[in-house]
Structure formats: structure tokens, C-alpha cells
Amino acid sequence: MVNNKKTGSQALVATLANCGVTHCFANPGTSEMHLIQALDKEPRIHSVLCLFEGVASAAADGFARISGVPAITLLHLGPGYGNALANIHNARRAYSPMINIVGDHATYHRDLDAPLTSDIETIVKANSSWIGVAETALEAGEVAAKSFEAATNAPNSPVTLILPADTAWTDGGVDGPNVIAKSPSLVTSQALDEVVGAIKAAQKPIILVGGAALYDEGALNNMARLAKAGVRVMIDTFPARQARGAGRFAPEKMQYFAEMAISSMAGVDLMILAGTSIPCAFFAYPNTPSILVPDGCVTLTLSERCEDTIEALQKLVDALGAVEMAAVVTAAQMPAPTGPLNPAKIAQSLSRHMPENTIICDDSVSNGFAMYFGTMGAKKHDWLALTGGAIGIGLSMAIGAQMAAPQRKTIALSGDGSAMYAIQALWTMAREKLPIVTIIFANHDYKVLNIEMMRTGAGDVGATAKSMLSLANPNLDFVALAKGHGVQAASVTTSEEFDEILESALASNEPWLIEAMI
């Protein structure tokens, strides 16, 4: 029965709540006022205010990576989406479900070329697997259901729902159908047979795994079985989420630098792709290969990203009769670090103090390698990487991850340069009282760019170029920045101090920022 007293925005919000949406990360404007009112009346959805749209999109990504459920973002016309775009790009690369709701002018106002008018459909296109416009209140509920369906269709992805203001405010809304996220499809027996045959015939086979298998305990065990059976197990360099730590099998990561990746795979004659695609270098460099497959190596797909890799690995293990598992990681027994602070010491402290099931949101760029390897033997935890290379996601992603798992501890690792893309995340942490610990690697440099400058062979680095890669002059003061956003903070220069502050920050019920002077 049509409830004509429901506005378009009320039908939209009710439909998404019926589908299971629980969180909205918002930076609203005038065109979204009725949507805000509809959310006000919907107790099933928790609305979270962000000072900048890039915080909202990264938070929705973090939420999805931990919960598997899409959050909605609320963005103000084309420019609002623009501000969110970089982290939607990262979410697209993470295959995170996400429903970006973009408020637009009223339908009859769109053609008048008002100051905020822009071609929203074109702006969102590159980072939306689906775009829907709710042209009338009547269809708002149905479009909302379709947005949920599209976002959760394997492999998951960000989608965009454009909501004109008059659709939002007009009566005549009707709830759309309840949508249940579809399971990924199963791999064909033909693909499986081909892979089994190729592995048996290969001298040095590799399996490269991506997607949800990386945080499935059964799949990790099956990777350990494959490893024991002589198949080298590798994973994507920057996975959306990886379950790791003591007691779990540790697959090898595809190396970041092309020449190292290639030489580490010398002699490999078969690369099986499971839930991922042919690996390529992050950037091209003069005289360096772009495709990370050694000469003479054949690639073969076990499962596409839209297929069920967890089930495919089980079938592969069964077909190969691989029962025994390779060794899992043993718990590291780390002494308290001493002396001047550096990334290795920070990793040492983290290994000592991270509670079980910690979520690490890694945006530490050039320090990421040291952090990743240095925490290998820490208690079981999840590692969320920067999937799309658009730095600036760490603090904001932690907001969503923490809200998806309030009982777990979330740690954001961020370079100083990357933190400054969306430092406003700190305010939302304070407002929502999220006990996130943010660690800033304060080297006062775009350090990775100094490395890249050498690698790209751009020649001698003059004063101007040097200054364009440096964050010094003046140095940022992250303790003051945290205070300005309402977050407690400390700046530390020794390993002893860091170890002590980290322990107490992890025990706190409030957000904490540690500026690690390295």
C-alpha cells in the first residue's frame, strides 16, 4: 500500500535501513536538508558528521572492509563528490561496497546553471560501478534498493545515487524491496581442472591470491596447505584486508618495486591468479618492466574477482590432496625497545602492546614495509592497506573500521604528508569518542617521493625540487593539530617514551595521537 505521506528521502532512508545499512558518513549541504531530516527519524541508521567529504568516503570504506556492509555517504552536489573522490577511488580499488548519495538541485532547477550546478553524472562515472538518479519521490525507494544491490554485487564496489532536492522533499515515496547481498559465483570445474593440471606439470608454480580469501581463516589454512604442497603462495601488494599475526599462515607479498618483484620470481613458470588479476608495477619507470610476471611464466586464472575464491581454494586443495599445512607464524617475544625512535622500534612496540584483533589502517607510505614486517609476529590482527595509492586515507578509514567493530582496537598508521590530506578526521574521532590510536610518522618529508625521484632518474635534485618534496619549513606540529581538533596527543623522540605512551594510549577509551619523531 502506498503511504503518500512519506517523502522521497524518507522512502530512500527506510529502504536502505531495511536492506541492512546502519551507518551514514555525512557532510551535508542545503540540497540534503530533507535527507538529514529523514535520517533524523530513522533510528536504525547512525549519522556521523565529517568536516570534509574525503573523511566520509574513507570512513565508509573502512566500515565496509570490516563489516562487509555498505555505509552511505552524504555528499553535496558535484564539488562534494569531488572532495570525496580520492578515497572513493581507494574504495573502488578495495572492492568495498559503498553507497554515495549525492544531493542535487531540484529537477526543475538543474538547467538554470546555478552556481553549484555541475555535471554530477560525469564527475562520478569513473568511480561508480552504478549510477542512479531518483527522478521522482515515487521511485526513490526503488532506486535506493537498486543502489544497495549494485554495491553488493560481487566484487563489491562504490555506487552513486543522485537525489534531486524535490525528489527528497516531495510526498509519494514508497519503500523499495529488501535486497539481500548476493553470494559470489562459483568457479567452473573446467577452470579448476586446468589449474590442477598446470600445477602438477609446473616446475615452480606460484599462486597469487587477492580479495576476501585473505581474511578467511579457512582460506588461510588452505594457502598453508598449498605452500606445503610446493605451490608458492603470494598475495597482492596492497590488499583491502589481510588477517595475519601469530598462529596464522603468512603468505608472501608481491614486492612493490618491479625489478625486485621480478627477480624474486626468477624461474617461476606458472602463476595462478585467485581473486585477483595479472600483477603490474605501481608506477612505470624508465627501462623497468611494468608487468610483474617473469619471462616464460604462464598465467592462469583460478577465480575472477567476482567469483568465490575461498571455495575455489578449498576445491584446489582437495583436488591436489594437500592435507598438511606449512608452518604458521609463531608469536614474537619482543623486548622493550630502547634508544632513538625509528620505524623498526615502533613496530617492536606495536608487537608488544597490540591487543588481539586489532585493526591496523595503514597509510604510512614509506614506513609501511618496516611496520608490516615488524608486526608479523604480533597477536592476530587485520591489516587494511592503501589499495588505490591515493594517500590520505588512514585516519579517516580508522573511523569506519572502529565503528564497524566497537569492541576491537583500531590503530591508524600515517605518514605526516599523508595525514595532512584529511587531518579533519581527528575531529570526528573526538566527537564520536572513538578510541583510535593514530601514529604519525613525522619525518617532515614526502620521503617516498625522494626515493621515487631517484628511481625515476629525474636527475640531480635542485633546491626547488628538494623543497617540493619536503614538509619542513615550517615543521608541522601534530600535537597542536590534534589539540585543535579535540584529540589528546603526545610527541615522542625515544623508543622508551613511545613504548610507554603507546601502552597507555591503547588502554584509553578516547582517541589518541602520537607524533613519532623519526
Next chain:
Amino acid sequence: MVNNKKTGSQALVATLANCGVTHCFANPGTSEMHLIQALDKEPRIHSVLCLFEGVASAAADGFARISGVPAITLLHLGPGYGNALANIHNARRAYSPMINIVGDHATYHRDLDAPLTSDIETIVKANSSWIGVAETALEAGEVAAKSFEAATNAPNSPVTLILPADTAWTDGGVDGPNVIAKSPSLVTSQALDEVVGAIKAAQKPIILVGGAALYDEGALNNMARLAKAGVRVMIDTFPARQARGAGRFAPEKMQYFAEMAISSMAGVDLMILAGTSIPCAFFAYPNTPSILVPDGCVTLTLSERCEDTIEALQKLVDALGAVEMAAVVTAAQMPAPTGPLNPAKIAQSLSRHMPENTIICDDSVSNGFAMYFGTMGAKKHDWLALTGGAIGIGLSMAIGAQMAAPQRKTIALSGDGSAMYAIQALWTMAREKLPIVTIIFANHDYKVLNIEMMRTGAGDVGATAKSMLSLANPNLDFVALAKGHGVQAASVTTSEEFDEILESALASNEPWLIEAMI
């Protein structure tokens, strides 16, 4: 003669410097390393590092509004452009020339779908009047010249030049031609005659003026002549730049709220458009008109945005024989303000202390009206408005405006909410030692949204909705935020304090931030 020892990026940079480009606002990444090296060797272009791309695009906009010359921005692939997009939108609405250089993957790397790969051409489309891809080093110089030509083609606009990394690093670059910005075309005598006839026949004519005429002394005098001759002179609500203050004619602004705009024009039977288009409401509201032309009023175009409105006004004045001028604004004699601080008192202090030729970058949103009217009788100054409605431009635009006119004083007016979109601008002010005075209107609210919530009729404001429009809990501490970025600051609550701090901040050679608690 071809200098084959020049790389594509060197040819590009040399060509733009030859055309007259002097400033580059950059947030570079790996794909732009060779461009950074080329800039390092080009003494005619000053490179300015920004911590966030939205600072770079707003700075380029501010630079263009004051100098008339396009600056270049340096952005890192699709996500980098995304971060800059909101302020490029504002620049498009300001008709500011701007050359956005987006570094892309090497041509042979684009199809591999690396993490940072995205469909750049689609992302930039809505906010670029021209898009060029420098596919080879050989054509990089020519594409650069074309980008300059396109950006400075009346009415000016932002353009996008996509530079693949291998074009940037490969030898074989050739400088493109020197391009001289074209003058806008002249209005036809037919259009002029029609307007003259219509004005003579009208009972209550209005002329609505936009564009470069608003900061041309001769055009302002001609507007005063038209006013004296009985043509009511109005200007766009949010002009890119307006020259105003004591001794200048003060045209009337088209009002922001539609119903007020319409009722203020009751009985008007003719609206002449000069360098602008038919006015429309900023947002649509239920039961409120969208087009700001009263019933029965005819609209007629004197000059399009791409035409020479300054010259057209001169011809119109000549044709009407309008010699005498309406009165200009007399200098305000303001006493020192006393008592609790409010926007009117802030305007009073500004009127007292602003030196001649101050540049005001206005992003003060709901406080903008009080500031604009309260400074009408201040010394001559330029007012740069938020042209595209994407809040968050003020501090960053001031960077570019100040660099375009080092001998003038620049003041950024910003809401607390709007400042938080790109607060990172403060660091670039500190690094470049720009004596900008930033005034933050700290009402701890998205105050304009509270007004809009009422106006859109979204109904009673519940606790969640209220919290989504509030910047309280916790309050932002702008003095700490400024300190964190290396900028001196003070928080003031009384008019006396504000007046004193403003005077000393304006006398300083370094950036200053004043948190005005209103």
C-alpha cells in the same frame, strides 16, 4: 631547430614560461617527478608546495583573479584532480584562467590497471573547457601552448593538460609557440542598438553586470552614469572580483534569497544582461521561484560573457548621452567598536584598519552579508566572492591573491565550517611567509544550514539533524590549529580585543589568524 636534449616536461615548462606563466601551485607525486625537475631549472616559474590539492587549485584561482594570468597546478593522477575539483569548480564559475597539469602513468602503463589508474579524462571533463593529452615528448610544447590559449580564451576558464610520465621523461621536446591571450570580442552594433532602444522605451530598466567590468574603474564610472540616467545598476550576487570602497560607485547586488530578489525588483520591465546570464536562485525551495526575473520583465543581452563588457558599457553610455555620474561612496568614519564581538563589529574594525587596495577573499558564508555591507565605506579594495558555492576556498584563494600582488594586503574571511575543508592552506602561508590575515568566524555551527533547514521546510529539527549541522562537541580550537601549521594566532571575544589584534596583524609581515568568537 629541434633541441633533442630537452625532455617533454622541459619543453612544456619552457613553453608556459614563454607564454607568461609565473606560478605553479603543486602537490606532486611520483608521476610528476620529471616535471618537478623541469620546474627546478626554470627560474621564471615560482613553485609553491601545497599539502592538499584543493589548496593548489584555489590558490591558482586567487592568483588569476588578481593578475589575470593563469597559474599552473600540478596534480597527481585522477585522485589528485579529485582533491582539487571543488575549487576548480569555483574557478570555472569565476571564469578564472587556470592550467591544471595532471601527471598520468606512462602511456604504455595506462592499460595495466595499476592501483592509481583512473579515467582522468572523464573525471576532469565537467570542469575543463579544454582537455589535452601530451602523448609524446615531441608534442608536449605544442600541447602546453594550446592549454594556455584555451585557458585565456574569453571568457577565461580552467583547462586540463594530462602529462603521461614517459612524455615527461623522454627527450625530443620542442618548445611550443608563444601564445598571447586574446582580447574578448566586441559587441555587435545591432545588440547595442536594441538595448538602447529598449532602455529608452522601458519604465523601470535594470542592467545586471558581471565579469571584468566589476573591477574596471572606467566601467564603474560608466555604471554610475547609467544609474544617474535612470538605469538601475545591479551586479551578480557572487562576483569573482569587485572593486569597491570609498570613492567608487556601489552597484546594487542581486539578492541571495529568491523571494527577496524578486520583490526588490517589483515593477521592473527590462533587464539588460552585461557580461552575465539570466539570474537564478542559488538553490530551489518548495514554492519559491527559481528564475530571478520578475513577471512581465523582458531580458535582453548587451554582452555575452565572452564579449568585452567594459567597451560595451562605454558605448551604451555614449549612445544614451549619459554624462553625469551618480554619487560614489563616501569614506566611512568608524569609531572603535566596543562590547561583545559580532559580524557588524568585525566589519567596523575592518573599515577602520584595512589599508588601501586590500584584497578580501570572502568565504564567510552566513556572515558574508554583514561583512560586505559593513565595509562599503572602507578604503578602496577588491572583494573576491565564493563564485561556485563550494565552501572551503577562502584561505587558499588568499595565497594566490597575495602572491599575485605582494605589495597589497590580503585578508581571508572564513566561516569555521568552511575553513575546515582546506585548513592546510595555513602551512603554505607560513612557508611562503605571506602576510595574509585570516579571520575565522567561530560560531561552532554550519549556521547557513540552520537557516536553509528552516527555509527548505524540512520540518522540526530533531537531535540528530541538529547535531549534523553543528560544529560543537568538541569545539575546534583555531589557535591550536594555526600553531600546528606554523601560523601565529589569537582568539578574541570582545570588539576591543578584535580591533587591537586586527590592527597589529595587518601591520605584520607574517601570516596571522584571528579566531573571532561570535
